[in-house]
Amino acid sequence: MLGETGPEWLSEEVKTGTTIIAIEYNGGVVLGSDSRVSAGASVVNRVMNKLSPLHDKIYCALSGSAADAQTIAEIVNYQLDVHSIEIGEDPQVRSAATLVRNISYKYKEELSAHLIVAGWDRREGGQVFATLNGLLTRQPFAVGGSGSSYVYGFVDAEYRKGMSKEECQQFVANTLSLAMSRDGSSGGVAYIVTIDEQSTEEKVILGNDLPTFFDQ
């Protein structure tokens, strides 16, 4: 009895494995994520929504250590609330991304999470920011998480400037589906969030409704 450690997944760190993606279009952004949370080989949550709101029109996509990512998102959510009250209007996406970056950079040795921040604001429209390892860079689209390695080639080939909202949503669904079928740490359902001036729309695509490709 003494020395029996129990099942391996009790002691493994909980990671979100993950594939996350965010892409901007003229007038808004589309974010997407899978829904698998793993602890070693065990899937501890198969329906987790990794797209976390930082503000009404600003969302972030979580990847890496689940605890670290969630905590960063909660802290920035609070800081943004305070900030938006102080300035008396909706915060800019760049401000949210900067707050995330400040935490990621200051605690970069202790934390292992990567958040992609995306949203819409009145000044610059739809924007996507990557904050990996404490940098801050605006990009037309960003992918992250363990599953992203498998789809770099796909997104490089398929991305075109000036895609419409529907094309972006299809692009995100295709990318997630491809990554989820190759990465053991990504899977489940696909969550897609579309943010523009008028609304913030959350959508779920169930497993069997995901786009399918040639399977050998």
Add this chain to the structure above:
Amino acid sequence: MAAAASMMPNFGQQISSKNDLVPDWTRQEVSTGTTIMAVEYDGGVVIGADSRTTTGAYIANRVTDKLTPIHDRIFCCRSVHPTLTLWADPVCRGAWPHLLCGGFRSGSAADTQAIADVVAYQLGFHSIELDEPPLVETAANLFRASCYRYREELMAGILVAGWDRRKGGQVYCVPIGGMLVRQPVSVGGSGSTYIYGFMDSNYKPGLSKDQCLELTAAALSLAMERDGSSGGVVRLASISEEGVERRVILGNQLPKFSTH
């Protein structure tokens, strides 16, 4: 004195790591990094590889040929786990003989070269006995036999591709551990992870030879853009009943994508 001693390395002695006269990359292991790909089409196969060999951050060879002929219409593409040793490369062996004595374990490029040599010999002999060209499946099985038997000692991942009269164009994958599986399309090497998604979405059964060549060139180009260990030129070969047709696509002629 110290400088002179380290410039003439003795058997059994290592170059002092503090010596600035000797660059860092001479101490690094040689790796072929790599992206390789093989696709079947009706009537043959198309194979492709990048051309970069690295020692640490230095590119030792930017025009490597990673497509190895095993027989007239059978090729193998070697995907190298980065623990390749200087042992494998005859040029390096001549340049730094002192490093051989350090007891380097054989890494996988040495492994794949050795296995390829053995299989080429066995296949040549078998073909003479049969008095006809060998089957691709035979070559693949010979690779598998060696890889599986010595699986604890080896670390070699190989793609075998070719054409024979019985089954036409075939691609067989022999990954680390010694499994054998036939696949219509297969990728390997460090750069391959980046193009799984592209391959899954763009490959369809029933492509023509030219479509396969385009697909391979595009996939390799995407992988080379993202993987630091892959790069240089794209070497393609198409194998069919008529023979082997090789071509090289230079860097500035590679397909371009909007994010590049």
